[in-house]
Amino acid sequence: MPDSEVVALAASLAERFAERATGHDRDGSFPHENFADLREAGFLKLTVPRTHGGDEISLTEFVQVQEALARGDGSTALALNMHLIRFGAERESHSYPPFWFDELCRGAVEDGRLVNTAATEEGLGSPAGGGIPETVATPVEGGWVLGGRKTFVTLAPELWYMPVLARIDPRDGGEAEIGDFMVLRDDSGVSIDETWDALGMRATGSHDLVLEGVRLGNDRFLGYRSRPKPSPRGRASGVWFALGVAATTTGVAQAAFDYAVSFARERAPNGLRTIAEFPGVRRRIARIALLLQRNRALIADAAAAWEGGEESGMLASDRVVVAKIDALNNAIEAVDEAMRVVGGVSLQKHRPIERYYRDVRAGLHNPPLEDRALEQIARTALDFPDAG
Ligand SMILES: Cc1cc2nc3c(=O)[nH]c(=O)nc-3n(C[C@H](O)[C@H](O)[C@H](O)COP(=O)(O)OP(=O)(O)OC[C@H]3O[C@@H](n4cnc5c(N)ncnc54)[C@H](O)[C@@H]3O)c2cc1C
The missing domain is CATH 1.10.540.10 (Acyl-CoA dehydrogenase/oxidase, N-terminal domain)
Structure with missing residues (x-):
């Protein structure tokens, strides 16, 4: 509470x-x-x-x-x-x-x-996959010209600051670099294409950002991602993001729990006992409470480990990815259980629980994705066994 x-x-x-x-x-x-x-x-x-x-x-x-x-x-x-x-x-x-x-x-x-970062693209997918953006920043006299299209730009209807991930082609050939550029809402050539029509998290306004010949001064270049600065806190962005998504998803599952509990206490088929008295329903409600509590413990542990900066036991950065993937899976299971408690009417569009069922899944596709998270944990265990 x-x-x-x-x-x-x-x-x-x-x-x-x-x-x-x-x-x-x-x-x-x-x-x-x-x-x-x-x-x-x-x-x-x-x-x-x-x-x-x-x-x-x-x-x-x-x-x-x-x-x-x-x-x-x-x-x-x-x-x-x-x-x-x-x-x-x-x-x-x-x-x-x-x-x-x-x-x-x-x-x-x-x-x-x-503010929100525009990194993802249709062709690129998540930049975490190691691909090169198609959005290109071309050096010109006194600055840059940006062109491309970004997808999944959450908050697009209200964003003012949009750091954009772009490819920088070297003038003399060689490997492309990747950098971030600060694009502002009122820059000429910037527009939003309202494409977001998704299964879940439908009200996030995660539309496309379109960049057509956007002319920027040198001051808009934020730095090369392909040349990361060594910093012990360099993973902070991923940490705040992963735990924020895990907590958000837990909140959605908590809403499903609230709904299932109040439904079970009132639903009395044929006016007899409420379904809250049935052992199967009671077990499911207890199971959801357990999953939610597990999520809070995992998220709080990872946040405290990252804030404390102490590396005893599992590495803080590994605890973060553990918390994210486990919290997502637990939250999905929790909402599924809540749907079963409520029964067939849980599918009705006028009940919020069907929205929780859709929303709770979206975080699966926010970084870190499960495969990459597991690979990170495996790397620590197998390749750097003395690290944690
Ligand atoms: C609700 C929501 C809001 C979002 N908001 C934003 C936002 O504001 N800004 C933004 O930039 N993005 C945003 N995103 C996009 C998100 O961060 C991801 O980029 C997007 O979901 C695509 O990721 P992906 O890994 O599924 O895609 P892909 O990279 O296309 O990957 C597809 C599949 O292939 C696997 N894969 C890809 N590359 C590799 C590899 N090298 N090795 C092994 N497996 C690989 C992935 O694990 C996945 O299973 C949002 C997504 C959602 C769902």
């Missing part, structure tokens, strides 16, 4: 979001009014450092906020996750040029502006 003011506030916002969720899910529309509420409640600056006017909440507190928000609306929570992780991770990894980090913070604190 809420153990801080910000988590309690998230829970109360979630109640409002839950009332709007069905409509946005049905229409695939973006919940602008939820973001207006989040803005007003100061949630866009929760992870911004205090030196820059934010609240600088910890990773541990951040995951609690994500879970509380997702209990009302998974889409809103997942979309906010994309924005908040940028600041949380950057507090640790310092990967952005200081000018741009200052500007992102200023934009979030003073103007309520949102």
